[in-house]
Amino acid sequence: xxxxxxxxxxxxxxxxxxxxxxxxxxxxxxxxxxxxxxxxxxxxxxxxxxxxxxxxxxxxxxxxxxxxxxxxxxxxxxxxxxxxxxxxxxxxxxxxxxxxxxxxxxxxxxxxxxxxxxxxxxxxxxxxxxxxxxxxxxxxxxxxxxxxxxxxxxxxxxxxxxxxxxxxxxxxxxxxxxxxxxxxxxxxxxxxxxx
Numbered sequence: 001x002x003x004x005x006x007x008x009x010x011x012x013x014x015x016x017x018x019x020x021x022x023x024x025x026x027x028x029x030x031x032x033x034x035x036x037x038x039x040x041x042x043x044x045x046x047x048x049x050x051x052x053x054x055x056x057x058x059x060x061x062x063x064x065x066x067x068x069x070x071x072x073x074x075x076x077x078x079x080x081x082x083x084x085x086x087x088x089x090x091x092x093x094x095x096x097x098x099x100x101x102x103x104x105x106x107x108x109x110x111x112x113x114x115x116x117x118x119x120x121x122x123x124x125x126x127x128x129x130x131x132x133x134x135x136x137x138x139x140x141x142x143x144x145x146x147x148x149x150x151x152x153x154x155x156x157x158x159x160x161x162x163x164x165x166x167x168x169x170x171x172x173x174x175x176x177x178x179x180x181x182x183x184x185x186x187x188x189x190x191x192x193x194x195x
Contacts, residue, residue: 019041092114138154
């Protein structure tokens with residue numbers, strides 16, 4: 001299934017395993033990549049040395065594109081992101097901070113950058129910084145963005161940005177999901193990309 005997102009990121013399916021701490025391990029990231037999606041390594045619980053080892057482990061398990069997540073306000077996140085840039089990880093997903101320095105360095109080696117955003121203001125700022133996609137997290141995705149739900153936030157961000165959107169969080173009850181089945185991720189460690 002080809003979309004603007006899959007073509008831009010070199011993957012087969014518009015499916016993303018976001019970098020959730022203690023869940024998005026090298027093995028799950030590689031399995032997602034090998035299945036045609038984009039796996040993103042969780043680096044929050046890792047130090048720089050562990051991040052480098054995890055990146056190299058992923059490369060032992062797959063030759064497909066993958067990413068790492070950097071929650072910039074967390075201790076050690078800057079160092080983990082620098083390691084990812086040194087290792088030339090194909091995709092870097094940053095959140096909770098300014099990532100213009102990441103965009104510049106990743107684009108220099110041909111890497112892609114995804115910004116996690118929770119408001120229209122964040123989306124506009126991220127797009128101006130040159131990111132290649134947006135991971136939009138509504139309230140259901142760990143409530144990082146406050147009380148705005150995915151069904152409200154995703155269309156609002158689509159109005160202000162033309163970048164590919166990855167819809168994180170969503171609906172967890174079957175009867176509510178059914179009318180939106182074409183784009184809402186089901187309760188799982190994966191998110192869907194919305195062209």
